[in-house]
Amino acid sequence: MASRVVVIGGDAAGMTVAAGLRRRLSTHDEVVVLERGTWTSYSACGIPYWIAGDVGSPEDLVARTPAEHLANGIDLRLGTEATGFDPIARTVSIQDGKTLTYDRLVIATGAEPVRPDLPGIHGDNIYGVQSLDDGQAVIDALARKPKHVVVVGSGYVGLEIAEACVARGFDTTVIEQAPTPVSIVEPVLGEMIAEAMRGQGIKLIVNTGVTGFALDADGRVSAVTTAMDEVAADLVILGLGVTARSALAEAAGLPLGVKGGIVVDEHQRVEGFDGIWAVGDCVVTKDRVTGDLIHLPLGTHANKQGMVAADNIAADVLGEAATLAFPGVVQTSITKFCSLEISRTGLGEKQARDAGFDPVVVSIETTNFAGYMPDPGTMTVLMVADRASRRLLGAQIVGAEDAALRVDVAATALAAGMTVDDVVMLDLAYAPPFSSVWSPILVAARAARKALDG
Amino acid sequence: MASRVVVIGGDAAGMTVAAGLRRRLSTHDEVVVLERGTWTSYSACGIPYWIAGDVGSPEDLVARTPAEHLANGIDLRLGTEATGFDPIARTVSIQDGKTLTYDRLVIATGAEPVRPDLPGIHGDNIYGVQSLDDGQAVIDALARKPKHVVVVGSGYVGLEIAEACVARGFDTTVIEQAPTPVSIVEPVLGEMIAEAMRGQGIKLIVNTGVTGFALDADGRVSAVTTAMDEVAADLVILGLGVTARSALAEAAGLPLGVKGGIVVDEHQRVEGFDGIWAVGDCVVTKDRVTGDLIHLPLGTHANKQGMVAADNIAADVLGEAATLAFPGVVQTSITKFCSLEISRTGLGEKQARDAGFDPVVVSIETTNFAGYMPDPGTMTVLMVADRASRRLLGAQIVGAEDAALRVDVAATALAAGMTVDDVVMLDLAYAPPFSSVWSPILVAARAARKALDG
Numbered sequence: 032m033a034s035r036v037v038v039i040g041g042d043a044a045g046m047t048v049a050a051g052l053r054r055r056l057s058t059h060d061e062v063v064v065l066e067r068g069t070w071t072s073y074s075a076c077g078i079p080y081w082i083a084g085d086v087g088s089p090e091d092l093v094a095r096t097p098a099e100h101l102a103n104g105i106d107l108r109l110g111t112e113a114t115g116f117d118p119i120a121r122t123v124s125i126q127d128g129k130t131l132t133y134d135r136l137v138i139a140t141g142a143e144p145v146r147p148d149l150p151g152i153h154g155d156n157i158y159g160v161q162s163l164d165d166g167q168a169v170i171d172a173l174a175r176k177p178k179h180v181v182v183v184g185s186g187y188v189g190l191e192i193a194e195a196c197v198a199r200g201f202d203t204t205v206i207e208q209a210p211t212p213v214s215i216v217e218p219v220l221g222e223m224i225a226e227a228m229r230g231q232g233i234k235l236i237v238n239t240g241v242t243g244f245a246l247d248a249d250g251r252v253s254a255v256t257t258a259m260d261e262v263a264a265d266l267v268i269l270g271l272g273v274t275a276r277s278a279l280a281e282a283a284g285l286p287l288g289v290k291g292g293i294v295v296d297e298h299q300r301v302e303g304f305d306g307i308w309a310v311g312d313c314v315v316t317k318d319r320v321t322g323d324l325i326h327l328p329l330g331t332h333a334n335k336q337g338m339v340a341a342d343n344i345a346a347d348v349l350g351e352a353a354t355l356a357f358p359g360v361v362q363t364s365i366t367k368f369c370s371l372e373i374s375r376t377g378l379g380e381k382q383a384r385d386a387g388f389d390p391v392v393v394s395i396e397t398t399n400f401a402g403y404m405p406d407p408g409t410m411t412v413l414m415v416a417d418r419a420s421r422r423l424l425g426a427q428i429v430g431a432e433d434a435a436l437r438v439d440v441a442a443t444a445l446a447a448g449m450t451v452d453d454v455v456m457l458d459l460a461y462a463p464p465f466s467s468v469w470s471p472i473l474v475a476a477r478a479a480r481k482a483l484d485g
Numbered sequence: 486m487a488s489r490v491v492v493i494g495g496d497a498a499g500m501t502v503a504a505g506l507r508r509r510l511s512t513h514d515e516v517v518v519l520e521r522g523t524w525t526s527y528s529a530c531g532i533p534y535w536i537a538g539d540v541g542s543p544e545d546l547v548a549r550t551p552a553e554h555l556a557n558g559i560d561l562r563l564g565t566e567a568t569g570f571d572p573i574a575r576t577v578s579i580q581d582g583k584t585l586t587y588d589r590l591v592i593a594t595g596a597e598p599v600r601p602d603l604p605g606i607h608g609d610n611i612y613g614v615q616s617l618d619d620g621q622a623v624i625d626a627l628a629r630k631p632k633h634v635v636v637v638g639s640g641y642v643g644l645e646i647a648e649a650c651v652a653r654g655f656d657t658t659v660i661e662q663a664p665t666p667v668s669i670v671e672p673v674l675g676e677m678i679a680e681a682m683r684g685q686g687i688k689l690i691v692n693t694g695v696t697g698f699a700l701d702a703d704g705r706v707s708a709v710t711t712a713m714d715e716v717a718a719d720l721v722i723l724g725l726g727v728t729a730r731s732a733l734a735e736a737a738g739l740p741l742g743v744k745g746g747i748v749v750d751e752h753q754r755v756e757g758f759d760g761i762w763a764v765g766d767c768v769v770t771k772d773r774v775t776g777d778l779i780h781l782p783l784g785t786h787a788n789k790q791g792m793v794a795a796d797n798i799a800a801d802v803l804g805e806a807a808t809l810a811f812p813g814v815v816q817t818s819i820t821k822f823c824s825l826e827i828s829r830t831g832l833g834e835k836q837a838r839d840a841g842f843d844p845v846v847v848s849i850e851t852t853n854f855a856g857y858m859p860d861p862g863t864m865t866v867l868m869v870a871d872r873a874s875r876r877l878l879g880a881q882i883v884g885a886e887d888a889a890l891r892v893d894v895a896a897t898a899l900a901a902g903m904t905v906d907d908v909v910m911l912d913l914a915y916a917p918p919f920s921s922v923w924s925p926i927l928v929a930a931r932a933a934r935k936a937l938d939g
Contacts, residue, residue: 043922077857077917091857187916319912330922331915354938358910365914374914403531403545436887439894439913439924446911447901456812457900458773459893460819460828461785462641463531468497468784470893484808 033059034348037123037133039113039279041066042073044311044333045139046095049105051341056348062105063133065125067112070163071097076330078166079188082173083195089163116283118304135306135344138280138293139337142273142312142328151244155251157267160188169268177266178202181255183241185212187366187373189270190224194368196268197233204234204262206241206255215364216375217413219394220429227371236262273328275313288315290326297356299340308344310336317359320377320424320445321386327360361445362425365435372435376442377425378415389418393478397471399433401463410434412475414441414451421450421483426475433465440472451479487513488802491577491587493567493733495520496527498765498787499593500549503559505795510802516559517585519577521566524617525551530784532620533642536627537649543617570737572758589760589798592734592747593791596727596766596782605698609705611721614642623722631720632656635709637695639666641820641827643724644678648822650722651687658688658716660695660709669818670829671867673848674883681825690716727782729767742769744780751810753794762798764790771813774831774878774899775840781814816879817896819889826889830896831879832869843872847932851925853887855917864888866929868895868905875904875937880929887919894926905933 036052038045041064052062064071072095080086090096100107112126122130144159146152156177158169173180173196182193185207197203205212205228211221212228212235228235236257245254245261254261275291285301286294292315294302299314301307312328314336339357346353365374383390392415398407410430417424426441428434444454454476461468469477490506492499495518506516518525526549534540544550554561566580576584598613600606610631612623627634627650636647639661651657659666659682665675666682666689682689690711699708699715708715729745739755740748746769748756753768755761766782768790793811800807819828837844846869852861864884871878880895882888898908908930915922923931 074855074857074917074922076915076922077855080858080917085859086857329915331913331924334922335910355906359912361912363912363914365916365919367916367918376912376914401528401531403528403540404534405539433887433890436890436914436919437893439891439911439926440897442912442914443894443897443901446907447897447903449901452809453900456789457893458814458817458830458896459785460817460830460890460896461530461783462819462821463528463534464821465819465890468528468530468788470785472893 033061034134035061035063035132036135036137036344037131038062038064038137038139039123040139040141040311041071041107042139042141042311043330044337045137046072046100047334047337048137048139048310048341048344049100050103051338052345053104055341055345058104060348063131064100064105064107065111065113065123066107066109068162068164069109071095071100071107073163074330075161078160078163079191079195081166082169082192083198089167092163113279115279118283118307121306135308135347137340137344138307138309138313139311140276140279140313143276144269144273145271146269147271149241149243151246151252154244154246155249156265157244157252157269159269160192161273172266173199173201179204179263180266180268181206181262181264182268182270183255184270184272186215186270186272187213187364189268190368191366192268192270193228193233194231197231204236206236206239206257206262208238208240210238212237213373215379216373216427216429217379217392220411220413220427223411223429224368224371224373227368231369273312275326277313280309280313288324288326292326294324297358298343298353299336299357300343308340310340316357319359319361323386327362329364332360361442363438363442365438367435370431371429372431373429374435374438375425375427376438377423377445379425379427380415383415383417383424388424390424391416391418391479391482393475393482395475395478397474398467399431399471400465401467404463408432408434410471412471414475414479416451416479416483418483421452423449423451423454426472437470437472451476451483455480487515488588489515489517489586490589490591490798491585492516492518492591492593493577494593494595495525495561496593496595496765497784498791499591500526500554501788501791502591502593502764502795502798503554504557505792506799507558509795509799512558514802518554518559518561519565519567519579520561520563522616522618523563525549525554525561527617528784529615532614532617533645533649535620536623536646537652543621546617567733569733572737572761575760589762589801591794591798592761592763592767593765594730594733594767597730598723598727599725600723601725603695603697605700605706608698608700609703610719611698611706611723613723614646615727626720627653627655633658633717634720634722635660635716635718636722636724637709638724638726640669640724640726641667641818643722644822645820646722646724647682647687648685651685658690660690660693660711660716662692662694664692666691667827669833670827670881670883671833671846674865674867674881677865677883678822678825678827681822685823727766729780731767734763734767742778742780746780748778751812752797752807753790753811754797762794764794770811773813773815777840781816783818786814815896815899817892819892821889824885825883826885827883828889828892829879829881830892831877831899833879833881834869837869837871837878842878844878845870845872845933845936847929847936849929849932851928852921853885853925854919855921858917862886862888864925866925868929868933870905870933870937872937875906877903877905877908880926891924891926905930905937909934
C-alpha cells in the first residue's frame with residue numbers, strides 16, 4: 032500500500048531525509064516537503080563567507096536546488112508554510128487553510144536567532160543571521176554603507192560576521208556579555224581571540240550586556256545601549272545564538288527539551304508519538320560525554336540525523352529492520368578568525384563540573400610543526416580530564432595554520448571513551464612538516480596525565 | 486643500595502630513557518649512556534630537510550646536546566662503542582677492552598640502512614641516510630656538484646631526498662622495484678605520487694630492481710645497473726628502508742623478530758632476560774590491528790617506548806608498580822612531496838588479506854574544505870574495512886593542503902577498534918574553511934559502509 036511521508040522544512044536536515052527516502056522507497060510512496068521559503072539544502076554556515084565576499088552568491092551555498100529535488104521525484108512545495116499538525120488525525124494544516132494527510136511526519140523546522148525582548152529590538156537594521164534571506168538582508172544593509180556596525184555577541188557566527196565587516200572596511204564593534212569572546216572556549220583561549228580581534232581593528236567590548244536599542248524617528252536603530260554606555264550603531268547584527276523553531280511541535284504537544292529542542296530517540300523518532308520523526312536544528316541530541324540532552328544546531332549533525340531518519344522511516348515503510356542510529360555528539364566545533372584557528376570538543380571546565388566530574392584542566396603551547404622547520408606557528412592546546420576516571424573530557428585549540436583540525440583526534444577519543452593515558456599512546460602522524468615528534472594532542476595529554484598524577 | 490643503569494645508544498630512544506630515569510632516580514643511582522658517535526637526541530626525520538636547505542645545520546636537529554645531558558646528571562660517554570654484553574655476568578664490553586658492570590641494561594642501538602649485497606655496493610658515493618653523519622656525507626657529496634643523482638627506492642626517505650635534490654637543481658632519478666612509488670600506500674595513490682614526482686622533473690623508473698653499481702677506476706660509482714639498463718650516477722642514495730641494528734643483542738642470545746628487531750613485552754622488557762630493556766628502532770613492536778610484531782622505526786614510537794621503559798625501570802629500581810605500557814602501533818605515517826600531502830594508517834589491502842581479513846577497499850575524492858570556498862584543493866581518501874566485522878582496518882590520504890593530518894582520526898579509531906559505522910557517526914569538526922559538512926574521513930567511511938552493505 033502506498034504511503035505518504037510529509038517533511039516540514041526543506042533545508043539540510045529535511046531534504047536529507049526526503050532524498051534518502053526517495054532512494055529507498057518505491058515511486059508509489061509519496062515524499063512531500065513543505066518549505067515556507069524559496070531555498071532548499073543550503074549551507075547556513077557559509078553565510079558569513081558570503082557576507083565577506085569569499086562566496087559570490089547565495090546560489091553557491093545551495094547544495095541542491097529545488098529543481099534538482101523535484102527532478103529526483105520529491106514533491107517539494109516551496110512557499111508553503113505548515114501552520115500546525117494533528118498527531119492523532121495525522122494531518123498537517125497549511126497556511127492556505129488546506130490540510131494534508133500523512134502516514135509519517137518529519138519535523139525539520141530548523142532554528143531561529145535569539146532576539147531578546149529588549150527595548151527597540153524590533154527596530155529597523157537589526158538582523159539575526161540564520162537563513163539565506165537573513166544573509167541577503169545583511170548584505171543589502173552593508174551596501175547602504177552603514178557608519179557603525181555593532182555585532183551583539185561573539186560566538187562563532189558573531190566572530191565570523193565581525194571579521195567580514197571589518198575586512199570590508201566597516202567600523203565594527205562587538206559587544207560581549209562574558210569576560211572573553213567565544214565563551215564556548217575557556218577564558219585563557221578567549222583572551223587570545225580577543226587580542227586577535229583587536230589586532231584586526233575590531234572594537235571589542237566585554238563584560239557588557241546589551242540593555243536595549245535606541246531608534247531614530249524613522250524607527251531605525253541609532254545606538255546599542257548597555258548598562259554603562261551607548262554605542263553608536265546604524266546596523267546591528269545579533270550573534271546571540273539560536274533556539275529551536277519548534278512552535279508547531281509545541282502546539283501539537285510534542286516533548287521539548289532545552290532551547291525548545293524536540294526530544295527524539297536515537298532513531299530520531301519523537302518519543303511517545305507514533306509516526307513522527309524530527310531532525311536537525313529543531314531537536315535536542317545526546318551529549319556522548321555526559322548523556323545529557325543538549326541543543327547543538329550544526330549542519331553536520333543535521334545531515335547525519337537526516338540520514339538516520341531516512342533509514343528508519345524507510346525501514347518502517349518497508350517492514351524491514353532499521354540499521355542506523357544517531358549516537359549523539361561531543362560538541363565539536365571549529366572556526367577561523369583571520370589566520371587564527373579555533374576549535375573545541377567535549378566539555379569545558381564549568382561544563383565538566385556541572386556534569387558532576389572533577390575536572391583537571393591543563394594547557395600547553397607548542398609549535399604546529401617541528402620547531403627546526405622554517406617559520407613554525409604556535410598553538411595552545413587545552414585539555415580537560417576527569418580526576419577519578421582519568422577519562423578525557425574535552426580539548427580546545429587556538430593557534431596558527433594546521434592547528435584546529437587536530438581537535439578531531441580528541442573528538443574521536445571522546446567517542447571511544449578514552450582516558451588521557453590512552454590518548455598519550457595514540458599512534459598519530461609524525462613528520463617534521465606536520466608536527467613535533469610528540470604531536471600537540473599528545474603533548475597536552477601528557478600534561479593532563481602529569482596533572483592527574485599529582 | 487645504589488644501582489647502575491647502562492644505556493647503549495644515545496639517540497632519541499636511549500636518551501629518553503636516560504633523561505626519564507635521571508628525573509625519577511636518586512643521585513646515588515648511576516645512569517650511564519654509551520654512544521659510539523658524537524651526537525645525541527637528534528631528529529633523523531629532519532635529515533632530508535637539512536639536505537634540502539630548509540634546516541640550516543645539524544645542530545638544529547638536535548633536541549638536546551651532550552652538554553645538556555651531562556648537566557642533567559647523565560653519565561654520557563661519547564665516542565664509546567659497546568662491543569658486546571653478557572646478560573649473566575651483567576657486563577658490557579667496550580671497544581677499548583674494558584668492561585662495565587650494570588644492574589639494568591637498555592639497548593637503544595637504533596637501525597641501519599639496508600645495503601643489499603649487490604656488486605659495487607661498497608663503492609664510493611653510495612650513501613644510506615640514517616644518522617647525522619650520513620646526512621653530512623650526502624651534503625658534502627652534493628657540494629661536489631654531482632651530475633646525476635640516483636635514489637634507489639621510493640619510500641618516504643627516498644621521496645624526501647629526491648625532492649631535496651631536484652629542488653636544489655640536481656638531475657635526479659628514482660628507481661623503484663614496485664609498480665608505483667611509496668609502496669606503503671595503495672597503487673591508486675602511488676600513481677598520484679608518481680605524477681607529482683614527474684611533474685617536479687624527477688626521472689622515475691618503476692618496476693625495476695637494481696642489480697648492481699658500476700664503479701670507475703677510482704672505485705667511485707659511475708652508474709646504477711638494472712636488469713634492463715644502466716643509469717648514469719655519480720651520487721647514489723639508498724632509500725631501501727632500514728633494519729634493526731641488533732648484532733650485539735643477537736650475539737648475546739636475545740630474541741629477535743622481523744628485520745632483526747629485538748622482541749620486547751609491553752613494558753619494553755626483553756622477554757626471558759632479567760634486567761634488560763630495549764627501545765626504539767632496534768625493537769619489534771605490536772601492530773594493534775593484527776597483533777603481529779612488526780619493525781616500524783619512527784621517532785614518535787622511540788620516544789613513547791623510551792618513556793615507558795624509563796617508567797618501568799624506575800619502578801623496578803624503586804620497588805614500585807610500573808604505570809606505563811606501550812600498546813603498540815597502527816602504522817601511521819605521513820610525509821609531504823612538494824605541495825602533495827601523503828599519509829596512511831592501519832593496513833593496506835594486501836596487509837589486510839595477509840592478516841586473515843576479508844578487506845573491502847574504497848576510495849573517494851573530495852575537496853579539502855567546503856566546495857564553495859575560494860580555491861578548494863582536493864584529496865583522495867582510501868579506506869580499508871573488514872567484511873565480516875565491519876571494522877575499520879586502514880586509511881590512506883593523498884591530497885592538497887590540510888589533507889594528510891586527517892589520517893589521525895582513522896589512527897585513533899583503529900586504536901579504539903571502531904567499525905566504519907562508528908566512524909560515520911563521529912562528531913568531527915566542520916566549518917566551511919576546514920571541510921564540507923561531511924568531512925573527508927566521514928565521506929570515505931560512508932563509502933566503505935555502502936560497499937559492505939553490498
